[in-house]
Amino acid sequence: MKKIVLSFFLFISIFSFSQENKLKFNRPFVIFEGCDEAEDKERCYDIMLSEFFAKKLNTTELKERVFNEAKKDTVIVSSYLVYNELGSIVTNFSRISLPLKDSKKETLDIMEQLPSVKPVLDKYNNGVSEAVGSIYGFLLDRNNDKVVPILGYEPEVVPFAIIEKVPIYKGCDKNLSNEDLRKCMGSKISEIVIKNFKSKLAGRLRLSPGYVKIFVTFKINKDGKVIDIKARATHPKLADEAIRVIKKIPKMDAPGYQRGKAVIVPYTLPIMFAVD
CATH class of the missing domain: 3.30.1150 (Fusion Protein Consisting Of Minor Coat Protein, Glycine Rich Linker, Tola, And A His Tag; Chain: A; Domain 2)
Incomplete structure (x- = not known):
């Protein structure tokens, strides 16, 4: 029987200079x-x-x-x-x-x-x-x-890479920096994907040995809920399975914030399979 090995990748900002709010500054903004x-x-x-x-x-x-x-x-x-x-x-x-x-x-x-x-x-x-x-x-x-x-323009949607306050995933410490909140979210979603994705799909779909990618996108709305889940894959059942798994992501403890207001945050999640 063919075996499927899950790898996990997430497009996030890998560099952040965000400061903790609890720190004291004589000039808090540039x-x-x-x-x-x-x-x-x-x-x-x-x-x-x-x-x-x-x-x-x-x-x-x-x-x-x-x-x-x-x-x-x-x-x-x-x-x-x-x-x-x-x-x-x-x-x-x-x-x-x-x-x-x-x-x-x-x-x-x-x-x-x-x-x-x-x-x-x-x-x-x-x-x-x-x-x-x-x-x-x-x-x-x-x-x-x-x-x-457009003076006073207030975006409804803000990319995950530039959001001022990253959504807080359930179980992540709200006092973490943006960079660490991104890492915590990535780790939690990785756990969900690895735990819940049906690895036996490889055998049932007769996938050829090698690497297979699924590209998943979704949004975290102003209430912290995951919405608009979409997936693209070489086989429609792989896309369906990815959507099923992502639906297991719980409501965030807090949504993303930009300039003090809750906004919608798009999220991109590439999942890669190694099929032996």
């Missing part, structure tokens, strides 16, 4: 260029960064591509920017997602043009590394041929 006197430093950061992105999107080449590729009159730019203890961007661990099909070069150019910030300061006034995840909405004003920031 200060973007021009936000020194702002009463709400975080809101000023969002406004200034969205305007910075708008300026870049309005350059002749990028604007034409955005207008041509956009399916709606609104587009989204997401960013996960890691600042070091001096307030400079750590490009190797930072990400910007532009509303373009192929934008690797443009993304790198924009990232290199981002201004430095005043870093987070601990209680001893030492600089502290910090990661800030953001999502901004933009209106494509075709009448005036301009990309315009």
Whole structure:
């Protein structure tokens, strides 16, 4: 009889500079260029960064591509920017997602043009590394041929990789850092998959020896429930089995939060089988 061995992979952010809320800071949030006197430093950061992105999107080449590729009159730019203890961007661990099909070069150019910030300061006034995840909405004003920031844009859906407060999986310590909460969730889901996936499928489906992948996606809604489970596999019964198993994931102890508000968090789960 053929034997199936489960391996588990999860797309997560492998690097995080998130700080525990219980720590004391003389400056708890980075200060973007021009936000020194702002009463709400975080809101000023969002406004200034969205305007910075708008300026870049309005350059002749990028604007034409955005207008041509956009399916709606609104587009989204997401960013996960890691600042070091001096307030400079750590490009190797930072990400910007532009509303373009192929934008690797443009993304790198924009990232290199981002201004430095005043870093987070601990209680001893030492600089502290910090990661800030953001999502901004933009209106494509075709009448005036301009990309315009949507002020006060509040996303309903925030990618798992940039969420400010990761959903808390049942049994994971809520006081853990984002990075450790991601690891805890990954470990718990791995246990569910390995424990519940029917390994005898390999024999019944007569799978050829080698590696087989199933790609699963689902969302964690604002109540912390797993919804919209979908799976893609070479055999429909493998996809069905993956969906059955993922339905066993319990309700989260807390949903994901972005800027203090509960949001929907998409999740991608590749499962790989080694069939002997």
